[in-house]
Amino acid sequence: MGLDSEQNKTAPKPLMRDFWSKYRMRMYVIVTAAQCAFVLTAFGLMWVTGIMHLDWLAFILISLLSAALLNIMTIPLIYAQSRQFRDLVHAVVHVSNEPNAVKPPNPNSYESRHDGFKEILQTIYERGADKAETETKEEKAPTKGEEIEDGVVNMASGLAIFNGKDELIYANPRAPIRTDSKTKKETLDLIFPDDDSLETWIADVRENEIRAEREWTRISNKLPGEKERHIYDITVSYHKDRRAEVVVTLFDRTTLYTPEEDELDFISFAAHELRGPITVIRGYLDVISDELDKDLSDDQKELMSRLIVSASRLSSYVNNILNASRYDRKHLKLHLSESKMRDIYDTISDDMQMRASAQNRILVAEIPKSLPTVAADPNAVGEVLSNLIDNAIKYSNEGGLVHVTAKATPGFVEVSVIDRGIGMPESVVRNLFHKFYRSHRSRETVAGTGIGLYISKAIIGSHGGTIQARSIENDGSTFSFTLPIYDTVAEKLKSSDNSNEALIEHGSGWIRNHSMYRG
Amino acid sequence: MPIKTILVIEDDRFIGEMYVRSLKKAGYEVDWMVGGNDGLVAARNKQYDLLLIDIMLPERRGNEIMDALRGKEDLIPESKIIVITNFEQDEESRMAMERGADAYLIKAEITPKKLLDVIEKLG
Structure with missing residues (x-):
């Protein structure tokens, strides 16, 4: 059944030249059937009413004979009368350029009839010729526009x-x-x-x-x-x-760029591999510094803290690389839960304090416990916050203050990291969140990859929040980000099992990316 | 209820020993299992206050252990569960959260000192 309809769809276009034979066959069948019906009815009536006395064999024979006779007489009549119609069809088939074995009818053979049929045929042939002429003309001289379009298509x-x-x-x-x-x-x-x-x-x-x-x-x-x-x-x-x-x-550029995508995969793989030893290094440094606390001199403690700080930075860099590679491949996925900003900060606070004191900066965090809860992936937001604080430490002056504050704004909690450091000109601020961007000056003086702010922006944006920087040269910078208050998005989150799709309204790669990743 | 007994299921010997050492030092009673099967058996034989479970385990994944334990309903509700992993973006790790883990931590970020803080808050 399915096959039949398939064939129907692909059946070739019917040919015009076949029309005539089909039409003629139909006409004969209809006329013959009508005659048979007429003869049978007439003889039947005569038989029943007793006008004619016949046995049934004679009745059938007479009926058939009469029908056949009638038919033989009508066939030449039909043939003669439909001849003009046949010629009309063949004339049209001829001008349509459809291949046809039948010779086109000659208008002159109707010369003597004076009924206008000759003119009809002539008109058909003339119109056909006109059309063919214009077609060949166009083929010979296409317009400029057509030439251009042909080129553009190719x-x-x-x-x-x-x-x-x-x-x-x-x-x-x-x-x-x-x-x-x-x-x-x-x-x-x-x-x-x-x-x-x-x-x-x-x-x-x-x-x-x-x-x-x-x-x-x-x-x-x-x-x-x-x-x-x-x-x-x-x-x-x-x-x-x-x-x-x-x-x-x-x-x-598909063939050119595809190998690079594989490289991105490799980066992510390598970063994962790094995490194992980093776990061990950081963990054992923690254990050793704890166990040796009483035995170490102040000098040695200082060295130890440098080790710890560097290990924690290394871990942050690896996190940034991992997240950036996931984000670029549209694989970054966040799991949002009801979180307190204060708790998120507490998980990184020890590391940050150590980083600050190792470089002689003072880190002060004032994140009120009373703030409304936010919808956040605590690990990812922790990474954003440590990126911002780490930058503030790097770009502030010896002995300078790094200040972390948080407040509630309508619908959001806003966190700011403020330093009184070297600051940046407007031209630098504009490009800050681009991947691998590092200002000319920072390239010379401060180590870093230029990936931290890029991924921070990606993470905050994926939460449905915003991140921005304000800066005055030689007077310091303020980096602020917002996260949606949990109550304002709780309903949306429930309907999408705590993933962040629901928070991002506009149709962009992110949403598509997430739905894909969820399979 | 304060946490006193802890079962660590972690296949990396360096990492396992690191957690066990600092947890014991902090006064907890700690058992440590390396494989997923042994871990499940241990968790079934004794009612621990806290299970510290790695996701990527040989024989039996962390999620499978949680599923198997949930079958015996007498065990799970009283044991807290902390899931640790270095592959936090894997679908498997994501699922651990939905399986009712009390905390979900990245190993490279969770030094023993921080782990103690987290456990203290859970208790």
Whole structure:
């Protein structure tokens, strides 16, 4: 049954030339059936009413004979009368260029009839000839636009053009396009970074620029592991109020970038391996410093604390690398629970105090116990907080104060890490949260990877919070982040078994990423 | 109820010994099992106040131990459970949380001193 319907779907288009024979057969069958019915009824009536006296054999023979006679007489009549219709069909088949064994009817053979049929045939042939002529003309001289379009369809890069209303005007076959489920608009099927999407850039240049161009690298249409994933470098040009306002060119770099994705896997694997020995080093340092506490001189204690601080930093770096590699592969997953900011700080407070005192800084934390609880992954937020405090320690002056405060704002708890250190100019602040960004000056003076703030922003953003930096050069910096108050999101969390999807409203890679990871 | 007896199930000898040593020093009564099967048997034979369970264990995973123990309902409600792992993003570790562990800690971050703090708060 399924097979039948399948065949029906793929059945070839019926041919025009077959129409005539089918039509004629249908006509004969109908006429013959009608005649048989007529003869049978007529003789039957005569027999029943007694006008004719026959036995049944004679009745059937006479009926059949009469029907056959009638039929023989009508067939030539039908043939003669439908000849014109046959010629009409063959004429149309001829001008349609469909192959046909029958010779096209000659209009002149109707010359003597004067009933207009000759003219009908002539008209059909003339129109057919006109059409064929225009077709060949077009083939010979395609327009410039058609040539260009042909080239664009065949080009190796993707091309998508949008007008000033963000409507897709044109996309060639290489451009990945999907229809947005909400707005029903056709858009590029690409996963941009959360805070740096094509849409936000266009919105920004529409406000501020007449012409603009920019590039994105490594933008993919699917998540890692999904089928038919392509990774693109893209260039976008914007020209205000042009018909083609936004032109996007996509270069498929899938083969180039895929090995790097494997490398990312390797990084994550290596970082995991590092964690085993780090656990042992940190743990035993803890045990030894505790057991030797009475026997060590102050000098030796100082050395010991440097060991401990370095081990804890090493652990933080590994955490940052692990999280960044997960985040880049869209695998970072948080498990949000009702947490107290104070408890989160307490788990890292010893490490932070040690780091501060090892570098002669004073760390003061004032996180009220009375603050509302937040929806947070305690381990991940602990990592964010230690990144911020560690930075404050690094970039403040000898003997300086690092101040950690927290307060409730509407819907959120805001935590700030304040230092009175070297500060940064505006140009540096702007780029702080980018991956591997390190200001020129910090590269010379302070060790670090430039990954801490990048991943901190990713983690806070995934909580549905925000992170920001304010700074005055030579006067210090303030880093603040917010986390949603647990009560405000408790319902959403319950419906998504404590994962963070529900907290992030906008449709971005993150949400897709999480739903994928959850399988 | 204050915690007095602790069962550590951890296959890494360095790490296991580190926790056992500092827990004993802090005055707890500690047993230590290396494999998942032995760990489950020990947990069934004696009512511990706290189970410190690694996720990635030979023979039987930490989650399987928790599931098996939950079958015997008399044991679980009174034993606190702390899960430790260095693979906190693995789905397995995530599930441990949903299986009713009281705390869920990353080994590289949880030095013995911090572990004592956590246990004290749980008790």
